[in-house]
Amino acid sequence: MPLTTNTILICAGGACISAGEESVKDVLERKIKEYNLQDTINIVETGCMGACSLGPIMVIHPEGVYYQKLTPEAAEKIVEEHLLKGRVVEEYLYKGDKGKIVPQPQKEIPFFSRQVKVATRNVGIIDPLNIDEYIARDGYFALHKALKEMTPEQVIEVVKESGLRGRGGAGFPTGLKWEFARKSPGDEKYMICNADEGDPGAFMDRSILEGDPHSIIEAMTIAAYAIGATKGFVYVRAEYPIAIERLTVALNQAREYGFLGENILGTDFSFDIEIRIGAGAFVCGEETALMHSIEGKRGQPRVKPPFPAQKGLWGKPSNINNVETLACVPPIIYHGPQWFRQWGTEKSPGTKVFALAGKVKNTGLVEVPMGITLRELIYEIGGGSPTGKKIKAVQTGGPSGGVIPEEYFDTPVDYESLQQLGAIVGSGGMIVLDEDDCMVDVAKFFLEFTVDESCGKCTPCREGTKKMYEILDKITKGEGTEEDIDILENLANVIKDSSLCGLGQTAPNPVLSTLRYYRDEYLAHVRDKTCPAKKCKDLISYVINPEKCVGCTACARVCPVNAINGEVKKVHEIDQDACVKCGSCIEVCRFGAISKVTPAVQ
Amino acid sequence: MGKIKSLEELMKIKENTLKNVKMREEGKRGRIIVAMGTCGIAAGAKDTLKAIVETLSELNIDDISVVQSGCMGLCEVEPTIKVELDGEVPVIYGHVTPENAKRIIKSHIVAGEQVGELIVKRGEE
Ligand SMILES: Cc1cc2nc3c(=O)[nH]c(=O)nc-3n(C[C@H](O)[C@H](O)[C@H](O)COP(=O)(O)O)c2cc1C
Ligand code: SF4
Ligand code: SF4
Ligand code: FES
Ligand code: FES
Numbered sequence: 001m002p003l004t005t006n007t008i009l010i011c012a013g014g015a016c017i018s019a020g021e022e023s024v025k026d027v028l029e030r031k032i033k034e035y036n037l038q039d040t041i042n043i044v045e046t047g048c049m050g051a052c053s054l055g056p057i058m059v060i061h062p063e064g065v066y067y068q069k070l071t072p073e074a075a076e077k078i079v080e081e082h083l084l085k086g087r088v089v090e091e092y093l094y095k096g097d098k099g100k101i102v103p104q105p106q107k108e109i110p111f112f113s114r115q116v117k118v119a120t121r122n123v124g125i126i127d128p129l130n131i132d133e134y135i136a137r138d139g140y141f142a143l144h145k146a147l148k149e150m151t152p153e154q155v156i157e158v159v160k161e162s163g164l165r166g167r168g169g170a171g172f173p174t175g176l177k178w179e180f181a182r183k184s185p186g187d188e189k190y191m192i193c194n195a196d197e198g199d200p201g202a203f204m205d206r207s208i209l210e211g212d213p214h215s216i217i218e219a220m221t222i223a224a225y226a227i228g229a230t231k232g233f234v235y236v237r238a239e240y241p242i243a244i245e246r247l248t249v250a251l252n253q254a255r256e257y258g259f260l261g262e263n264i265l266g267t268d269f270s271f272d273i274e275i276r277i278g279a280g281a282f283v284c285g286e287e288t289a290l291m292h293s294i295e296g297k298r299g300q301p302r303v304k305p306p307f308p309a310q311k312g313l314w315g316k317p318s319n320i321n322n323v324e325t326l327a328c329v330p331p332i333i334y335h336g337p338q339w340f341r342q343w344g345t346e347k348s349p350g351t352k353v354f355a356l357a358g359k360v361k362n363t364g365l366v367e368v369p370m371g372i373t374l375r376e377l378i379y380e381i382g383g384g385s386p387t388g389k390k391i392k393a394v395q396t397g398g399p400s401g402g403v404i405p406e407e408y409f410d411t412p413v414d415y416e417s418l419q420q421l422g423a424i425v426g427s428g429g430m431i432v433l434d435e436d437d438c439m440v441d442v443a444k445f446f447l448e449f450t451v452d453e454s455c456g457k458c459t460p461c462r463e464g465t466k467k468m469y470e471i472l473d474k475i476t477k478g479e480g481t482e483e484d485i486d487i488l489e490n491l492a493n494v495i496k497d498s499s500l501c502g503l504g505q506t507a508p509n510p511v512l513s514t515l516r517y518y519r520d521e522y523l524a525h526v527r528d529k530t531c532p533a534k535k536c537k538d539l540i541s542y543v544i545n546p547e548k549c550v551g552c553t554a555c556a557r558v559c560p561v562n563a564i565n566g567e568v569k570k571v572h573e574i575d576q577d578a579c580v581k582c583g584s585c586i587e588v589c590r591f592g593a594i595s596k597v598t599p600a601v602q
Numbered sequence: 603m604g605k606i607k608s609l610e611e612l613m614k615i616k617e618n619t620l621k622n623v624k625m626r627e628e629g630k631r632g633r634i635i636v637a638m639g640t641c642g643i644a645a646g647a648k649d650t651l652k653a654i655v656e657t658l659s660e661l662n663i664d665d666i667s668v669v670q671s672g673c674m675g676l677c678e679v680e681p682t683i684k685v686e687l688d689g690e691v692p693v694i695y696g697h698v699t700p701e702n703a704k705r706i707i708k709s710h711i712v713a714g715e716q717v718g719e720l721i722v723k724r725g726e727e
Pocket of ligand 1: 197287
């Protein structure tokens with residue numbers, strides 16, 4: 001029996017590592033040794049805990065005290081105060097509104113307390129490199145149950161009844177997909193895990209692979225048993241080296257324990273998994289392109305049908321699922337379908353992980369029951385606006401998604417409701433926008449991504465998205481006309497209907513949804529040459545209000561192009577031709593004398 | 603560890619590891635704080651700590667956490683421990699040798715009876 005009295009869980013997710021997790025850990029280790037506590041205190045590096053904007057983060061158990069924004073000095077203090085003397089170091093606790101210290105432990109902090117963790121149940125809680133800890137949290141019990149107590153058909157039935165739908169974007173019922181693969185004739189079948197995660201801003205799949213790799217191995221093995229597959233592949237993008245590393249370790253542990261390989265758990269079922277590393281093109285996440293890529297061919301999509309269940313990898317029946325989808329499978333098998341249905345809605349049961357970003361206080365990963373309203377998600381869990389500016393909309397579903405204005409924030413988050421509003425759940429990206437965000441600019445941002453990522457195989461997507469981008473660019477520059485808006489809309493509809501794969505078919509969504517709710521912003525750009533959000537550089541000017549300017553010279557000193565003229569204690573002025581609209585001056589003026597105006601002054 | 607074939611083998615790993623993992627979960631019934639200041643350690647607090655953790659583990663008690671603290675300022679009666687159970691006034695025990703630690707757990711934690719002769723202090727200071 002180890003003599004641990006405290007366990008420190010320190011987040012080794014991507015955001016925390018880049019915020020300095022390693023140096024914090026080094027100091028912790030050094031100090032703990034210094035006080036001769038190394039035998040009684042256990043440090044565990046976990047996957048992403050979710051509250052990435054507050055990193056580096058750690059939680060000290062058994063008290064469950066959550067520390068954020070750590071530095072090496074913080075680590076030193078926490079060892080000396082908390083670990084040695086049992087005194088909580090308030091400085092690094094989570095702060096509520098107006099810096100108020102909110103109750104500890106971690107599970108009482110609003111950001112965590114509203115969440116329900118299914119797919120991320122172990123992320124941030126166990127040591128991803130220790131298979132025993134996964135087992136301690138009921139890991140591999142579902143595999144045992146499936147292999148020894150259930151027929152493949154029964155496994156599929158449970159997944160069908162749970163109502164689990166694909167978390168990779170389309171929301172297709174997982175059990176049904178497995179059934180197609182099972183019924184498709186063939187002795188050799190493949191089970192694929194899609195860990196390409198191309199959506200900008202989404203990183204739940206990475207976080208699961210890094211924080212709980214065994215859940216994917218267990219799920220893939222269960223799925224393989226259900227559909228009759230003999231071999232599996234995890235397709236991970238090369239930009240995820242830590243995920244690849246931890247998955248590799250986990251695969252070896254699973255083989256050692258007999259959860260993979262020949263005669264799994266002593267049964268006559270055999271299955272093994274290989275990792276395939278993708279180059280990281282967005283289109284390679286599309287299932288047919290992904291399979292081409294695994295076969296060693298160029299990652300281009302092909303026409304469907306035939307679907308992968310009929311003709312997949314090397315022409316054999318294959319089943320492909322997203323990481324987060326798979327992570328839900330073991331607990332569903334273990335606890336039964338009704339357990340999963342206790343959350344979510346009738347048609348969208350369970351939970352979903354969202355990546356909150358943009359103009360919201362708590363950015364990071366959150367797992368919540370489906371059917372939660374956008375308002376709860378953005379205000380209660382996300383903490384609302386970080387600046388006090390009015391939140392205007394949320395963009396969901398990444399480049400294939402759309403915007404939802406604030407007046408619809410009471411909509412429940414589920415596949416159907418968001419679709420009705422012209423947005424999608426997608427892979428779970430959520431970018432909160434406020435009054436400083438221009439909707440034309442938002443559409444342009446996503447279109448630029450699509451133009452870069454189109455594989456070029458079909459004309460509407462290759463040429464059409466480029467044309468759309470050009471029109472948007474023209475509009476943001478104040479050179480667009482009302483006719484351009486019509487052309488844009490037509491183009492969007494044509495591309496949607498005529499592209500070969502999901503990339504092209506969904507690329508127009510950001511344009512269509514912003515046109516649907518914010519046509520007036522488009523019109524302002526083309527008619528009045530104004531940008532209501534004062535975002536588009538060509539339509540704004542920075543001006544100094546002579547009544548407020550005291551001539552402190554702060555702005556003139558900061559201006560990178562010397563566009564500001566004026567003598568000390570005299571009113572300053574901006575030379576509009578020279579100004580590059582960097583916005584530096586507005587930030588330094590302590591007298592509020594500088595403002596942005598639209599349209600641009602000539 | 604070789605290949606696993608049965609539910610029993612899985613259960614065994616789960617039970618062995620669960621204690622470590624459970625430690626990290628909240629929802630404890632109380633805690634035992636062991637004073638680990640220099641004087642405490644000199645008086646044998648490390649052995650006391652060890653005995654506490656081992657006894658709890660032997661008795662399969664997983665809803666009591668064990669926490670270390672600095673000197674409680676009661677150097678003359680070291681090693682000292684403080685038992686804090688939900689809904690009870692905290693109790694500080696002195697001269698907690700490993701044997702006494704075992705007694706305290708069996709009597710106070712399990713049976714709910716405080717060990718009168720070892721009590722140094724009741725209530726918060
Ligand atoms: C352009 C494009 C990119 C995609 N990228 C991903 C991806 O990165 N990860 C993913 O799981 N699914 C992605 N998909 C969806 C997959 O094609 C497929 O539907 C999914 O992997 C199926 O798994 P699920 O049913 O578990 O969601 C993408 C689809 C398209 C059209
Ligand atoms: S729609 Fe775009 S990404 Fe998809 S095949 Fe056509 S060109 Fe390639
Ligand atoms: S916006 Fe930038 S370039 Fe323009 S005046 Fe201010 S500091 Fe100078
Ligand atoms: S990376 Fe640490 S909380 Fe997300
Ligand atoms: S320089 Fe004019 S107000 Fe700052």
